Amino acid sequence: MVKELTIEILALVDPVVDKLKRHQLSGDKTIALEISQLLMRVISAARWNSPFELIQIIRQVGKTLNTAQPKEIITGNIVRRVLAIIRDEVEEEDQDKDQTMMNSIFSLLSTQKPDKKIYQQSKKQSSDFRSIIIQGIRDLVDEITNVNEGLENMAVDLIHDNEILLTPTPNSDTVLKFLLKARSKRKFTVLVTENYPNGIEQAHKFVKTLADHKIETVLIPDTTVFAVMSRVGKVIIGSNAVFANGGCLSNSGVSSVVECAKENKTPVFAVAGLFKLSPLYPFNRDDLIEVGDSGKILNYSDFKLVDNVDLVSNPLNDYIPPEHIDIYITNIGGFAPSFIYRIVLDNYKPEDTHLD
Known part of the structure; x- marks a missing residue:
């Protein structure tokens, strides 16, 4: 099910949509930086219970932006780069969980007293996940700025x-x-x-x-x-x-x-x-x-x-x-x-x- 954008998110997206429709953003670099900054604000304001809900929100924002100016390729590129950042972080978190689970299984089979650190799970709170994604977008902004x-x-x-x-x-x-x-x-x-x-x-x-x-x-x-x-x-x-x-x-x-x-x-x-x-x-x-x-x-x-x-x-x-x-x-x-x-x-x- 597609997650509808909230009023708070639309308030951030609509001004950029208007600029795209009116061709007020000139230059590929300018457009790329504008979309990156927008997605950073959206992630800061959005509410989600899992990273997959955040992915749906970003995809919906990307679809809205593409509808505003369908022939502008850069807009979709930046949205997809941000989605890749989110998915990479989810995959890394899943790998950490799998490693922790494997260590726990081996500890159960061991005759030695298990180390308490093995049972500590590396779950990232939503605030930590949010800050990691925003930092990833900042790195993307630096890449575009210094291209x-x-x-x-x-x-x-x-x-x-x-x-x-x-x-x-x-x-x-x-x-x-x-x-x-x-x-x-x-x-x-x-x-x-x-x-x-x-x-x-x-x-x-x-x-x-x-x-x-x-x-x-x-x-x-x-x-x-x-x-x-x-x-x-x-x-x-x-x-x-x-x-x-x-x-x-x-x-x-x-x-x-x-x-x-x-x-x-x-x-x-x-x-x-x-x-x-x-x-x-x-x-x-x-x-x-x-x-x-x-x-x-x-x-x-x-x-x-x-x-x-x-x-x-x-x-x-x-x-x-x-x-x-x-x-x-x-x-x-x-x-x-x-x-x-x-x-x-x-x-x-x-x-x-x-x-x-």
Whole structure:
């Protein structure tokens, strides 16, 4: 039976739901931290008689958040990470109980006088369990907050002197920090696509930031990617979410860039924090793509053109299949797309893959 959320819990969840519906939370890192802080408050306020009731509460909260913004993968990732923390603690407690029981059985068979310590059970009170879970979430918050530090440490080893790099994701703060860190010991050139029509302003800010840090940077139209790809040493992309099969979501237009890179045998590096790895599989890829304002593609004032077009679509992201990515650079190391499923198994529980 699904446990309904209490009024106290809903009072904590509803403001975050409203922010998600209105798209007031921008940036994957911001969303991840917001959801982590919310779950910490929920666990502090919730009342339960067993850890399994707490799991049901968190699952219900996760379902509510997913309903608010169904295409946002990060929200579900954080909920599943917290559920994994709870389940790990339950398993550890069960192992302690089993060990205590085995020791008690052996003591009964022994001819020696049993030690009183053997009969002491390591039952955690609900307050102790609560504090352990909250500490686990705090560790998760620290991981998300410092995610760029782990990624930056690999930048110098992966980028060479006088190399030409190309990035089609100028809105990625992770890619920006990655390149700035590499500049401390390497000299290179960065080609940045203008990311028309949704990210032109971000592309200009991205280029200016790189130039301010003495990095030679060139802003190029999206249509010139094929022409310059033969001179590019590496393509570096940011990712919005990484799926268990090794595919990922990225900016609109990135799929054509990585296809061009594959044609020219140019390696593609995708940078992503561990919190972006998801246990989901992209079975229906069309459901993953969020659509934005079509007026940016074809202005409504051009009514003569609008009348002659059946459909004008402005997808905000692209799905990148695993065969178009050479390596994922995460804050815990670099991994091939075929190994992503193993990292997912280490951080999520199979029973929480679907929150419904």
